[in-house]
Amino acid sequence: MSKVEIRSPLPGTFYRRxxxxxxxxxxxxxxxxxxxxxxLIEVMKSFHEIKAGTQGNAIRFLVDDGDAVMAGQALxxxxx
Amino acid sequence: MxxxxxxxxxxxxxxxxxxxxxxxxGMRTVQVYSQADANSLxxxxxxxxxxxxxxxARKSYLDIDAVLNAAKAAKADxxxxxxxxxxxxxxxxxxxxxxxxxFVGPSGDAIRLLGDKVAARRVAAEAGVPTVPGSDGxxxxxxxxxxxxxxxxxxxxxxxxxxGGGRGIRIVNSLDEFERQFPQAAAEAAAAFGDGGLYxxxxxxxxxxxxxxxxxxxxxxxxxFERECSLQRRRQKIWxxxxxxxxxxxxxxxxxxxxxxxxxSVGYSGAGTVEYLYDxxxxxxxxxxxxxxxQVEHPVTEMITGIxxxxxxxxxxxxxPLSIRQEDVRSAGHAIECxxxxxxxxxxxxxxxxxxxxxxxxxxxxxxxxxxxxAGYEVPPFYDSLLGxxxxxxxxxxxxxxxxxxxxxxxKITGIxxxxxxxxALAADPEIAASRYHTRFLEHxxxxxxxxxxxxxxxx
Numbered sequence: 001m002s003k004v005e006i007r008s009p010l011p012g013t014f015y016r017r018x019x020x021x022x023x024x025x026x027x028x029x030x031x032x033x034x035x036x037x038x039x040l041i042e043v044m045k046s047f048h049e050i051k052a053g054t055q056g057n058a059i060r061f062l063v064d065d066g067d068a069v070m071a072g073q074a075l076x077x078x079x080x
Numbered sequence: 081m082x083x084x085x086x087x088x089x090x091x092x093x094x095x096x097x098x099x100x101x102x103x104x105x106g107m108r109t110v111q112v113y114s115q116a117d118a119n120s121l122x123x124x125x126x127x128x129x130x131x132x133x134x135x136x137a138r139k140s141y142l143d144i145d146a147v148l149n150a151a152k153a154a155k156a157d158x159x160x161x162x163x164x165x166x167x168x169x170x171x172x173x174x175x176x177x178x179x180x181x182x183f184v185g186p187s188g189d190a191i192r193l194l195g196d197k198v199a200a201r202r203v204a205a206e207a208g209v210p211t212v213p214g215s216d217g218x219x220x221x222x223x224x225x226x227x228x229x230x231x232x233x234x235x236x237x238x239x240x241x242x243x244g245g246g247r248g249i250r251i252v253n254s255l256d257e258f259e260r261q262f263p264q265a266a267a268e269a270a271a272a273f274g275d276g277g278l279y280x281x282x283x284x285x286x287x288x289x290x291x292x293x294x295x296x297x298x299x300x301x302x303x304x305f306e307r308e309c310s311l312q313r314r315r316q317k318i319w320x321x322x323x324x325x326x327x328x329x330x331x332x333x334x335x336x337x338x339x340x341x342x343x344x345s346v347g348y349s350g351a352g353t354v355e356y357l358y359d360x361x362x363x364x365x366x367x368x369x370x371x372x373x374x375q376v377e378h379p380v381t382e383m384i385t386g387i388x389x390x391x392x393x394x395x396x397x398x399x400x401p402l403s404i405r406q407e408d409v410r411s412a413g414h415a416i417e418c419x420x421x422x423x424x425x426x427x428x429x430x431x432x433x434x435x436x437x438x439x440x441x442x443x444x445x446x447x448x449x450x451x452x453x454x455a456g457y458e459v460p461p462f463y464d465s466l467l468g469x470x471x472x473x474x475x476x477x478x479x480x481x482x483x484x485x486x487x488x489x490x491x492k493i494t495g496i497x498x499x500x501x502x503x504x505a506l507a508a509d510p511e512i513a514a515s516r517y518h519t520r521f522l523e524h525x526x527x528x529x530x531x532x533x534x535x536x537x538x539x540x
Binding site for chain 2: 010011012013043044045046066068
């Protein structure tokens with residue numbers, strides 16, 4: 001079965017944690033629900049939550065914490 | 081010693097503004113830039129450009145060592161910090177001076193002193209500048225607190241000393257409410273912040289935000305009149321004017337003199353701004369804070385006085401005495417600035433970086449557009465959303481508003497949503513035309529007047 005990608009709706013900087021000293025929203029291998037927050041995008045000094053938007057298992061992140069991303073870029077993938 | 085080579089430690093429209101001022105004074109200009117800004121207008125305009133790191137500001141524009149190394153490599157003899165980033169970082173100012181260069185701004189000590197809210201309030205009070213009535217620091221005892229609130233009058237804010245950013249604030253409207261809330265506030269602050277300390281401040285309702293531009297060379301101090309910046313969203317100014325039509329001439333004189341007294345009391349050097357709340361109902365004004373840098377909205381002051389504030393900063397930093405005396409500073413006509421941001425006003429001001437395919441800039445007497453844009457520029461997502469500032473000058477406020485409406489119609493930024501439609505609506509609003517607004521006006525107006533107008537919105 002093919003993987004489902006979770007894409008960024010915005011360009012900006014991707015963060016996997018709610019704050020620098022907090023644990024990540026999700027670890028590689030976690031299951032996710034549709035409404036789960038998987039990260040934040042910082043764009044022009046404002047922060048936007050990124051929801052999984054899909055249900056799946058064994059999430060695998062494709063970009064690192066603090067990486068610059070383009071709109072439409074895949075942030076992570078899950079097994080549907 | 082005048083400055084020969086100036087390093088600009090900033091980006092965006094203010095970097096462009098500083099480069100133009102420095103070139104007008106015959107200086108060589110060196111622009112630092114992050115990897116995301118290689119194609120910026122400032123990089124293209126400067127005589128030399130040096131990359132200082134990756135897009136994230138903390139690894140480039142906020143990296144003191146990276147900026148200093150670039151300045152040394154370029155053999156700069158001065159650094160202009162612009163606004164934001166390192167502009168009010170006292171350690172950066174000290175480091176620039178320690179490296180044998182001039183910092184275009186006040187001393188690190190002055191930045192440190194005026195940047196500390198409690199210390200700045202004390203400096204203001206000692207210089208005779210009115211501060212918001214309240215407790216002088218912490219108040220732990222209910223009897224003492226009761227005496228203070230009775231003296232200053234309601235409504236009063238009970239603030240947690242350890243709070244901040246709007247947290248730990250209660251507003252009480254009567255002595256009954258005060259008696260109930262004060263002990264609760266102390267308990268809550270202790271639980272929330274590990275510190276039950278409280279202080280009290282009078283609530284200034286329907287205040288206007290008024291600020292005075294100051295210039296000093298360490299020995300001479302002048303003001304360049306006031307700006308009014310009451311139209312704010314989430315505490316961010318979006319529209320500024322000079323002069324403030326709310327001030328009677330004698331109030332203006334007192335306000336501006338108080339800013340000069342404050343500058344003089346600390347031997348201020350460079351350009352700065354003293355911010356106040358102005359109470360329409362009583363005609364009283366109260367000190368808020370001092371900004372020890374050039375402000376975004378400085379052009380409205382330049383329009384009404386004819387003074388080039390950035391060139392003045394550079395001359396002062398180069399060691400020249402102030403070239404203007406107070407009696408030479410005249411205010412003529414009226415100026416308005418609209419901040420044009422890469423945000424979609426129809427989608428809760430969602431940031432909207434991206435490619436600007438076409439750009440048309442309005443021209444004409446008394447019309448100015450300070451911008452980082454050019455046609456074909458890709459606005460990066462990593463920084464502030466300010467794209468430019470449309471500034472117009474008219475012989476009076478109605479004339480200025482008419483010119484603004486025409487200039488806004490002539491400003492066309494194609495490819496990304498901007499706040500131009502918001503400014504068109506504001507420029508056509510009868511309450512704005514009557515200058516009936518205060519610092520909480522805009523958020524209410526957005527939810528009512530602007531929200532109602534979205535049915536017949538133009539296509540961006």
